Amino acid sequence: xxxxxxxxxxxxALAEFCQRIISSLSEYVNGTAEVPASDLQAVLKALQSVQSxxxxxxxxxxxxxxxxxxxxxxxxxxxxxxxxxxxxKLTGDLLTNEDDDDKVAKAKKVIxxxxxxxxxxxxxxxQPKQTAPPDVGELCRALKxx
Amino acid sequence: xxxxxxxxxxxATSVFRLVESIDRYVAxxxxxxxxxDATQDxxxxxxxxxxxxxxxxAELIRKLSQTPERAELRHQRELLIHKGHWRTLHTYIxxxxxxxxxxLPLPLIRMATDDLRTTPGMxxxxxxxxxxxxxxxxxxxxxxxxDSERVFVEVPYSQGPSFFASLIIxxxxxxxxxxxxxxxxxxxxxxxxxxAQEQAFAQRLGPALPSASLSSWAKGRLDxxxxxxxCDLFALRHLGPAFSFxxxxxxxxxxxxxxxxxxxxxxxxxxxxxxxxxxxxxxDKDGWWAHVSDLPSEHVELMKRLARKNESxxxxxxxxxxxxxxxxAFLSIVPSIHALVVAITPHSPAAAEDFGRRRxxxxxxxLHGIVPxxxxxxxxxxxPKPVSMINxxxxxxxxxxxxxxxxxENQEDWNLEHRxxxxxxxxxxxxxxxxxxxxxxxxxxxG
Numbered sequence: 001x002x003x004x005x006x007x008x009x010x011x012x013a014l015a016e017f018c019q020r021i022i023s024s025l026s027e028y029v030n031g032t033a034e035v036p037a038s039d040l041q042a043v044l045k046a047l048q049s050v051q052s053x054x055x056x057x058x059x060x061x062x063x064x065x066x067x068x069x070x071x072x073x074x075x076x077x078x079x080x081x082x083x084x085x086x087x088x089k090l091t092g093d094l095l096t097n098e099d100d101d102d103k104v105a106k107a108k109k110v111i112x113x114x115x116x117x118x119x120x121x122x123x124x125x126x127q128p129k130q131t132a133p134p135d136v137g138e139l140c141r142a143l144k145x146x
Numbered sequence: 147x148x149x150x151x152x153x154x155x156x157x158a159t160s161v162f163r164l165v166e167s168i169d170r171y172v173a174x175x176x177x178x179x180x181x182x183d184a185t186q187d188x189x190x191x192x193x194x195x196x197x198x199x200x201x202x203x204a205e206l207i208r209k210l211s212q213t214p215e216r217a218e219l220r221h222q223r224e225l226l227i228h229k230g231h232w233r234t235l236h237t238y239i240x241x242x243x244x245x246x247x248x249x250l251p252l253p254l255i256r257m258a259t260d261d262l263r264t265t266p267g268m269x270x271x272x273x274x275x276x277x278x279x280x281x282x283x284x285x286x287x288x289x290x291x292x293d294s295e296r297v298f299v300e301v302p303y304s305q306g307p308s309f310f311a312s313l314i315i316x317x318x319x320x321x322x323x324x325x326x327x328x329x330x331x332x333x334x335x336x337x338x339x340x341x342a343q344e345q346a347f348a349q350r351l352g353p354a355l356p357s358a359s360l361s362s363w364a365k366g367r368l369d370x371x372x373x374x375x376x377c378d379l380f381a382l383r384h385l386g387p388a389f390s391f392x393x394x395x396x397x398x399x400x401x402x403x404x405x406x407x408x409x410x411x412x413x414x415x416x417x418x419x420x421x422x423x424x425x426x427x428x429x430d431k432d433g434w435w436a437h438v439s440d441l442p443s444e445h446v447e448l449m450k451r452l453a454r455k456n457e458s459x460x461x462x463x464x465x466x467x468x469x470x471x472x473x474x475a476f477l478s479i480v481p482s483i484h485a486l487v488v489a490i491t492p493h494s495p496a497a498a499e500d501f502g503r504r505r506x507x508x509x510x511x512x513l514h515g516i517v518p519x520x521x522x523x524x525x526x527x528x529x530p531k532p533v534s535m536i537n538x539x540x541x542x543x544x545x546x547x548x549x550x551x552x553x554x555e556n557q558e559d560w561n562l563e564h565r566x567x568x569x570x571x572x573x574x575x576x577x578x579x580x581x582x583x584x585x586x587x588x589x590x591x592x593g
Contacts, residue, residue, distance in 0.1 A: 059340025
């Protein structure tokens with residue numbers, strides 16, 4: 001049976017996902033690299049999937065960092081809805097080719113958002129306590145009104 | 147107060163030491179014990195990974211010490227992620243070093259490896275056995291480390307030498323196959339199954355769920371149940387009814403076959419009643435059931451009883467509350483699971499037929515304490531298929547053990563010590579029969 005630690009590696013996957021975008025954007029902010037387009041594309045795709053309300057796709061490996069209940073719940077706990085929308089908008093702006101004097105400032109905001117998400121993901125990885133399960137009452141109410 | 151630079155060097159040193167000590171531990175055990183090739187390869191990768199991590203950590207500190215780059219939060223987080231990976235790997239090393247060849251039913255591991263390699267796209271797969279302190283078989287795959295050509299199977303340390311109980315590893319292999327199918331996206335039947343899942347979710351659950359996390363949770367339940375039925379049927383296609391029998395024995399051993407709970411779905415598993423109903427359906431369609439349905443055994447009666455349970459009695463219980471709609475949604479997916487299993491596993495009626503023809507002869511061998519590697523037929527000898535030996539041995543175990551013991555002096559079938567000894571011998575004869583079949587196949591391959 002996986003140990004508690006093994007079953008928490010999905011948080012480590014989320015932390016790694018954040019690390020990739022933080023590192024590559026930091027290099028852009030420091031002027032040592034271009035805008036990390038492929039990393040940003042991956043971020044945009046994952047965030048839009050959460051935004052759609054249905055990030056889990058049957059038949060696809062859950063290696064993506066924002067798929068499982070625990071990962072999505074972590075994001076929902078750290079970012080409120082406007083911040084998710086902000087992150088999607090900022091990431092989209094960074095990917096446009098238009099000249100934008102604010103690109104570095106926007107990159108810093110994205111770094112900040114992902115840094116907070118990463119801190120929570122690493123915290124959850126370290127903690128033996130599992131993410132709170134769904135609210136049974138909410139679940140039953142939702143299904144009875146379906 | 148230490149500078150951020152010094153703190154980082156301190157942390158990097160602790161990561162370096164952790165990696166080095168794991169690396170050394172593995173090397174020491176390699177010198178003491180023999181391991182399967184798959185485990186040996188895993189250990190080689192641990193050594194390679196250790197060298198890579200130590201190099202990467204040392205390079206990070208070198209850059210921060212010898213260039214203008216300064217220590218930042220992201221560098222510290224990078225170290226934390228390295229540490230997280232090695233802390234996770236740390237939990238695999240001891241169970242893998244415990245699983246040396248003296249502690250494993252090697253012929254079964256070899257047979258399972260060969261069978262797994264018949265699955266399309268999986269010809270290079272290797273099985274690494276981990277001996278776990280939990281009384282539970284488990285396929286172990288940490289999400290952040292999917293190793294596509296290596297299957298980690300956890301076997302309870304107490305059951306490692308037990309041949310019959312270890313048949314359950316086939317179910318665990320099914321978990322790996324399911325994940326691999328997700329990765330490869332090459333099976334039409336698998337895509338059809340995913341479509342059936344999406345449809346069941348969209349029609350019955352999706353519109354009602356108010357958040358992305360709840361939607362992921364709900365889909366996770368349907369996926370987990372799908373996987374469990376898939377794994378049962380995958381094991382069944384390779385092993386026949388012996389798998390169902392050993393699953394009954396193991397679930398009973400860990401208290402999961404109580405009458406009050408057999409119709410209950412939990413977060414990870416469908417109800418036992420449904421699992422055995424689907425196994426019975428599969429055995430029937432594959433030609434096995436006709437050969438065992440009249441076996442005078444409680445196992446067969448139990449399967450029949452579970453299969454008769456009414457679907458309306460099935461209930462999904464979560465935190466002591468019955469959750470509606472999920473079970474109905476899931477039942478519409480089940481036919482697609484059968485279709486997938488049939489598409490990716492060998493055609494098993496031939497195995498059922500061999501069992502039907504050879505069962506009595508194999509059982510006669512076992513009744514006389516003879517390893518059933520070769521059977522006399524029409525003045526010549528022939529070797530039954532390993533899967534026939536396994537099933538005949540299990541049927542013998544369920545129905546004829548007292549007959550064997552009665553033939554021997556001072557052996558009482560009610561004496562648990564005596565009975566345990568003869569079950570172990572029966573397992574040893576069966577395992578030897580499989581080993582002989584593997585040697586014969588090997589020598590035939592070698593020409």
